[in-house]
Amino acid sequence: MSEKVFVESLDPSYQYGYGVLMLKVIAEHALSELSLGGALEELRILVDMRKPLVAVRALLGPPLPPIRVMDCARVQEAADGIHVVLLDEGQAPFLAKLLREKFGGSLEQLDRWEVVVPAGAMPAKELERLVVSHPQERMGERIMDALERVIPVGFRVRYAEREGNSLLILASENPIPDGWVEEVKEALRKPPSPIPPEKMEGIRRKVEAAEILPKFKEGAMPWRL
Amino acid sequence: MPGFLFEGGGYRHQELLELVEDLGGSVLQTRTIGTEVTITFFVPQEDVGVVEDLVRDLQGKLKRLPLMGSEIAVVSPTITRHHLPHPLCDVAEYLRREGAKTNMIGLARGPGQRTCQLGVEERKLIEEHDAAVFVLGNFEHCLKEYKWKLFKDLSVPVIVTGGPELPSLPYAFSYISGMGRLPYRTRTFTEIGKLDEVARAVEKALEERRKKISLDPPLLSPLVLKGEIENRLEEIRKCGAPLPVTPRLKGVRVKLPYSRFAGVLREMEVAGYRLGEIAEIRRSLMRDYILVDLLPLSRLELSPKGVRAISGGMEV
Numbered sequence: 001m002s003e004k005v006f007v008e009s010l011d012p013s014y015q016y017g018y019g020v021l022m023l024k025v026i027a028e029h030a031l032s033e034l035s036l037g038g039a040l041e042e043l044r045i046l047v048d049m050r051k052p053l054v055a056v057r058a059l060l061g062p063p064l065p066p067i068r069v070m071d072c073a074r075v076q077e078a079a080d081g082i083h084v085v086l087l088d089e090g091q092a093p094f095l096a097k098l099l100r101e102k103f104g105g106s107l108e109q110l111d112r113w114e115v116v117v118p119a120g121a122m123p124a125k126e127l128e129r130l131v132v133s134h135p136q137e138r139m140g141e142r143i144m145d146a147l148e149r150v151i152p153v154g155f156r157v158r159y160a161e162r163e164g165n166s167l168l169i170l171a172s173e174n175p176i177p178d179g180w181v182e183e184v185k186e187a188l189r190k191p192p193s194p195i196p197p198e199k200m201e202g203i204r205r206k207v208e209a210a211e212i213l214p215k216f217k218e219g220a221m222p223w224r225l
Numbered sequence: 226m227p228g229f230l231f232e233g234g235g236y237r238h239q240e241l242l243e244l245v246e247d248l249g250g251s252v253l254q255t256r257t258i259g260t261e262v263t264i265t266f267f268v269p270q271e272d273v274g275v276v277e278d279l280v281r282d283l284q285g286k287l288k289r290l291p292l293m294g295s296e297i298a299v300v301s302p303t304i305t306r307h308h309l310p311h312p313l314c315d316v317a318e319y320l321r322r323e324g325a326k327t328n329m330i331g332l333a334r335g336p337g338q339r340t341c342q343l344g345v346e347e348r349k350l351i352e353e354h355d356a357a358v359f360v361l362g363n364f365e366h367c368l369k370e371y372k373w374k375l376f377k378d379l380s381v382p383v384i385v386t387g388g389p390e391l392p393s394l395p396y397a398f399s400y401i402s403g404m405g406r407l408p409y410r411t412r413t414f415t416e417i418g419k420l421d422e423v424a425r426a427v428e429k430a431l432e433e434r435r436k437k438i439s440l441d442p443p444l445l446s447p448l449v450l451k452g453e454i455e456n457r458l459e460e461i462r463k464c465g466a467p468l469p470v471t472p473r474l475k476g477v478r479v480k481l482p483y484s485r486f487a488g489v490l491r492e493m494e495v496a497g498y499r500l501g502e503i504a505e506i507r508r509s510l511m512r513d514y515i516l517v518d519l520l521p522l523s524r525l526e527l528s529p530k531g532v533r534a535i536s537g538g539m540e541v
Contacts, residue, residue, distance in 0.1 A: 014365075017364070017389070018364075018389035018390070018405075019362070019364035019367075019388060022363040022388055022406065026406065029408035029409065030408070033408075049338075049366040049367060052338055052367075149307065152362070153303050153305050154337025154340060154341065155337070173339060173340055205409065205413060
C-alpha cells in the first residue's frame with residue numbers, strides 16, 4: 001500500500017523532531033481506528049510549533065454511492081404483500097426508519113429480520129430502488145473526527161477551506177493571519193516529502209518476537225498434548 | 226515501614242493478620258474473592274524476615290509495594306481523547322500496582338502554549354496529594370517554553386512525562402521521556418520499562434519528602450491514625466468508597482461528608498489527645514471529603530495538661 005500520511009515541519013530546524021514523527025504515528029492510528037484507509041487519498045500535515053500552527057490537508061477519495069434497499073435486503077413478492085428480509089444489520093435503523101416513513105402502521109413485522117409491506121402500496125421494483133442511507137455523509141463525520149484527533153486540542157482558532165475533493169484546516173491558538181494561509185498553500189503546492197524510514201526507527205512501536213508454544217503452532221493438536 | 230502485598234488462599238490468612246498486628250504493623254486493606262485473599266499491609270523493616278517465613282509456610286505470594294501509603298495525582302492537560310485514556314490510565318494503573326492510591330485529574334485549561342494555566346482550585350486539589358505526575362505531550366518547544374507554567378507554583382514534587390528526550394524540565398522534580406501523547410496502550414517491554422521509570426521517580430520523590438517530614442515528624446503515624454479512625458467511626462464500614470480512610474504522608478483522607486463528620490473527628494480522642502488539637506482538619510476539594518493533616522511536633526505545645534497548637538490553622 002502506498003504511503004498516505006505525510007507529516008512535514010514548516011520549521012527547518014525541527015524537520016524530524018520527535019513531535020513531528022509521533023504525529024505521523026498518531027494520524028495513522030486515527031485513520032486505522034476509524035477505518036478511513038479507503039476514504040482518503042492523501043493526508044498531509046504541516047507543523048510549526050513556534051508560530052504555533054498545525055495545517056491538515058485531506059484529499060478525499062471518490063464519493064461512495066448511496067445504499068439502496070436492494071443492497072442491504074432481499075425483496076420478495078408474495079400473496080400477502082412484499083416481504084423485505086434484512087441482510088445487512090448495520091443498515092437496520094436506516095431501513096426501519098425509511099419503511100416507517102413510507103408505509104407507516106400498515107407494515108407487519110414477522111420477526112427481527114423480516115417485514116411485510118402491504119400488497120399494492122408500492123411496486124416491488126420501485127421499493128428495491130429506495131435509498132436507505134448515504135455513507136458519504138457519515139464518512140464526512142468520521143473524516144472530521146480523524147482530523148480533530150490529529151490537531152492539538154489547544155488549537156481552537158481554525159481556518160477551513162473546501163475545494164473540490166480537498167479539505168484544508170489550519171489550526172492555531174492565536175488569530176491566523178493571511179500570510180500563514182498563503183505559506184501553507186505554497187508548501188502544499190510542492191510534492192509531499194515522506195519521512196525516511198530510518199527516522200521512524202524507535203518511534204514506531206516494535207513488538208518483540210514472542211515464542212509460540214508448541215500447542216498453538218499451526219497443525220498442532222492441543223487436545224492430544 | 227515498607228509496604229507489602231500478600232496474595233494467597235483464604236485458609237490460615239488470619240495468622241498473617243495477627244502477625245502484622247503483633248509486629249506493630251498496620252493492615253491497609255483485606256479483600257476476599259472466592260477462596261483467594263489479597264492483603265496490603267505495613268510491617269517494620271527489621272521484621273520483614275518473620276513475615277516472609279510465614280508467607281512461605283502459607284504458600285502465598287509476597288510483593289513489596291514501594292509506593293504504599295501515598296496518594297498520587299496523575300494529571301492530564303484535558304480529559305479529551307487526545308490525552309485519555311492512553312497513556313494516563315497506564316501510568317495511573319502502574320503506580321496503583323506499585324502500591325500508591327492514584328487520582329486522575331483533568332485540567333480545565335491545560336492544553337495549548339500561551340493559554341495553558343492552572344486554576345487556584347486545581348492547584349489546591351493537586352497539593353492535597355503527596356506527589357503529582359503530569360503526563361504531557363510530544364513537542365519539545367511546548368514542553369521547554371510553556372508547559373512548566375502548569376506546575377511552577379505547586380508545593381508537591383512533580384514528575385513530568387513527555388515524548389522527546391530532554392535532560393530536565395524547569396520546576397519538575399524529574400522528567401521521563403518516551404511517555405508523551407500515545408495513540409495506543411503500553412504493552413511492550415520497552416514501554417513498560419518507561420512506566421517503571423515513572424514509578425521509580427515517584428518513589429525517589431516520596432523518599433525525599435519522607436526524609437523532610439522525619440526532621441519534624443507529627444505526634445503519631447498516619448497509619449496509627451487510620452487504624453484509630455476505622456475502629457471508632459462506625460460509618461466508615463458503611464462507606465462505599467474504595468479505601469475509605471486513605472493514608473497520605475502527612476495524614477489521612479477520610480471519605481465521609483465534611484459537614485457531618487468534621488466535628489466528630491475533631492472531638493475524637495487518639496493516643497490520649499483530641500484529634501482537633503494535633504491535626505488540621507479541613508474540607509477536601511474532592512467530593513466534600515475530609516482531609517486530616519497531622520501537625521508537626523514543632524507546631525504543638527505539649528504540656529502535662531494536654532496539647533495546644535502553637536500557630537493557627539486548626540480549623541479552615
